Amino acid sequence: MDMILVAGVDSSTQSCKVVVRDLDTGAVVRTGRASHPDGTEVHPDAWWDALTVALADAGGLEDVAAIAVGGQQHGMVALDASGTVIRPALLWNDTRSAQAAADLTDELGAERYAARTGVVPVASFTATKLRWLADAEPENAARVAAVALPHDWLTWRLRGFGPDNPVLEELVTDRSDASGTAYFDTAGGDYDRELLARALRRDSAENVMLPRVLGPAESVEGPAGSPTSGLRIGAGAGDNAGAALGLDASPGDVVVSIGTSGTVFAVTRNPVQDASGTVAGFADATGNFLPLVATLNAARVLDATARLLGVDHTELGRLALEAEPGSAGLVLQPYFEGERTPNRPDATATLFGMTLGSTTRENLARAAIEGLLCGLADGLDAIRRHGVVASRLLLVGGAAQNPAVSAIAAQVFDAPVVVPEPAEYVALGAAAQAAWALTGTRPAWTVQTSSEPPADHRPVIREQYQARA
Numbered sequence: 001m002d003m004i005l006v007a008g009v010d011s012s013t014q015s016c017k018v019v020v021r022d023l024d025t026g027a028v029v030r031t032g033r034a035s036h037p038d039g040t041e042v043h044p045d046a047w048w049d050a051l052t053v054a055l056a057d058a059g060g061l062e063d064v065a066a067i068a069v070g071g072q073q074h075g076m077v078a079l080d081a082s083g084t085v086i087r088p089a090l091l092w093n094d095t096r097s098a099q100a101a102a103d104l105t106d107e108l109g110a111e112r113y114a115a116r117t118g119v120v121p122v123a124s125f126t127a128t129k130l131r132w133l134a135d136a137e138p139e140n141a142a143r144v145a146a147v148a149l150p151h152d153w154l155t156w157r158l159r160g161f162g163p164d165n166p167v168l169e170e171l172v173t174d175r176s177d178a179s180g181t182a183y184f185d186t187a188g189g190d191y192d193r194e195l196l197a198r199a200l201r202r203d204s205a206e207n208v209m210l211p212r213v214l215g216p217a218e219s220v221e222g223p224a225g226s227p228t229s230g231l232r233i234g235a236g237a238g239d240n241a242g243a244a245l246g247l248d249a250s251p252g253d254v255v256v257s258i259g260t261s262g263t264v265f266a267v268t269r270n271p272v273q274d275a276s277g278t279v280a281g282f283a284d285a286t287g288n289f290l291p292l293v294a295t296l297n298a299a300r301v302l303d304a305t306a307r308l309l310g311v312d313h314t315e316l317g318r319l320a321l322e323a324e325p326g327s328a329g330l331v332l333q334p335y336f337e338g339e340r341t342p343n344r345p346d347a348t349a350t351l352f353g354m355t356l357g358s359t360t361r362e363n364l365a366r367a368a369i370e371g372l373l374c375g376l377a378d379g380l381d382a383i384r385r386h387g388v389v390a391s392r393l394l395l396v397g398g399a400a401q402n403p404a405v406s407a408i409a410a411q412v413f414d415a416p417v418v419v420p421e422p423a424e425y426v427a428l429g430a431a432a433q434a435a436w437a438l439t440g441t442r443p444a445w446t447v448q449t450s451s452e453p454p455a456d457h458r459p460v461i462r463e464q465y466q467a468r469a
C-alpha cells in the first residue's frame with residue numbers, strides 16, 4: 001500500500017520550513033525551506049511567497065493528504081472588507097506598541113487583563129499593535145474588517161482565499177495562537193470582543209471578523225476548484241505550541257527554544273494567570289495550556305557576537321568552551337532589540353566587567369551564550385513559581401544545535417538538559433496536527449534524543465548576571 005503523507009509548516013520569523021511525514025511512522029520523507037525578509041514589519045505576501053517556494057522545495061502537495069500551518073505568534077495581519085492586507089504586519093518583536101501596551105494595561109489593570117485573557121499586554125501582543133494602529137494610523141484602523149495572525153492568514157491563503165476571493169468568514173485559527181492576541185479568554189476558549197473594541201478604540205467590535213477557533217482534531221478543506229481542493233487542512237498553531245506538540249511534551253517537560261525568540265514553556269492541565277505579566281498564560285495545541293516566558297534576544301545574540309568576532313557558529317562555540325564558566329567576570333546583558341522579559345522595550349545591550357584580563361575573544365563568546373541562557377533561566381524560575389515542575393529541559397531551536405550552547409545550558413540551569421535530535425519541531429508538530437485532523441487521533445510518533453549533557457551546575461554564572469540586573 002502507498003504511504004499516506006501529511007505535511008507541516010513553520011512560518012517562523014526568519015524562514016518558512018516544510019516537512020512531509022509518513023502518517024504511519026512519522027518519518028520525515030521530504031523537507032523544504034525558504035527565507036523571510038528581515039525586519040520587524042513584514043508584508044504577509046512575503047510569507048505567502050516563501051510558503052509557495054518552500055512547498056515546491058518539499059515536492060509539492062499533490063501526494064499529501066493533510067497539512068497544517070504553524071507560525072510565529074502575535075503578528076498583526078489587518079484586513080479590510082475586500083480581504084486586502086491594510087499595511088505590512090507588525091511582528092511579535094516590533095516594540096513600537098510599547099506605549100499602547102502600557103496604556104491598555106493602565107486602562108483595565110494588570111489583574112483584570114490576566115484574569116480575562118491569561119496575559120498582561122506587552123508590545124508583542126496583537127491587541128497592542130491594534131491600539132498602536134488606532135493611535136498612529138487612524139485611517140488604517142477605520143478600515144479594519146478582520147484581524148488574523150500569520151498562521152491563520154496563511155491557512156486562508158492556502159485554501160484559495162485572498163483579495164480575489166475575500167471570504168473573511170472562512171478565516172480559522174486555533175486556541176494556542178488566539179491566546180496570544182490579548183483579546184481571547186484563554187481559560188474559557190472564546191474571544192473577548194470588548195477588549196478587541198478597546199484596542200481598536202471602537203465602541204463595538206462585533207462587526208470585526210475574527211478567525212473561527214478550531215479544536216485540535218478539526219479541519220477545513222480547500223474549496224472545490226481551489227488548488228487545495230480535497231486536501232484536509234488542520235487548525236494550525238502558534239509556533240511554540242507547535243513545537244510542544246512536535247516534541248510530544250507532557251507535564252514535567254519544560255521546553256527551552258532558542259530561535260529568533262527565546263522561549264521557555266510547559267504543558268499544563270490548568271490555565272496560568274500571572275498578573276505580573278512575566279509568564280504569558282497561553283493555550284497549547286491539544287486542549288491544555290502553555291505557560292510561556294519569551295525573550296526578544298536569543299539566537300541572534302550569537303549571530304551578532306559571531307559577526308563581531310569574525311567567526312562562524314562552530315568557531316564561536318569552540319571559543320566559548322575555551323573560557324571558564326563565568327567568563328572571568330564578563331557579563332553580556334543581551335538586550336540588543338530591547339527586551340520583553342523583563343519588560344524593557346527601549347533597552348540596548350550592555351557588556352559589563354571588562355578588564356584587560358577578561359576582555360578576550362573566548363570570554364566574549366562565552367558571555368554571549370551565558371547571557372542569553374541567563375535570561376531564559378530567569379524565565380524558568382518564573383514558570384516554576386506557578387507550580388510547574390521541571391523534570392527535564394528540552395533544548396530546541398536553531399542555536400540549540402551548537403554543542404557549546406547545550407554544554408553551557410547544563411551549567412546555567414539547575415535541571416537536567418536533554419537535546420532532542422536536531423529537527424524542525426514546529427513544522428513536525430504542525431504535521432502531527434495534520435495527522436490528527438486526518439485520522440481523528442493524535443499520532444504516537446517518537447522523538448529521538450541527540451545528547452544529554454552531563455549535569456554541571458555552576459551557580460556563579462547566574463549570580464554574576466543577576467548582580468548586573
Ligand SMILES: Nc1ncnc2c1ncn2[C@@H]1O[C@H](COP(=O)(O)OP(=O)(O)O)[C@@H](O)[C@H]1O
Pocket residue numbers: 012013014015258259260261299300302303313314397398399400401402
Ligand atoms: N550552530 C548554531 N549555533 C548558533 N546559532 C545557530 C546555529 N545554527 C543556526 N543558528 C541560529 O538560529 C537562528 C534560527 O533558528 P530558528 O529556530 O530556525 O529561528 P526562527 O524559528 O525564529 O526563525 C538563526 O539566528 C541562526 O543564525
Ligand SMILES: O=C(CO)[C@@H](O)[C@H](O)COP(=O)(O)O
Pocket residue numbers: 012013014071072073074092124180238239240259260261262263292294
Ligand atoms: O512571541 C513569541 C512567543 O510569545 C515568539 O516565540 C514568536 O512566536 C516567534 O517565534 P520564533 O520565530 O522565534 O520561533
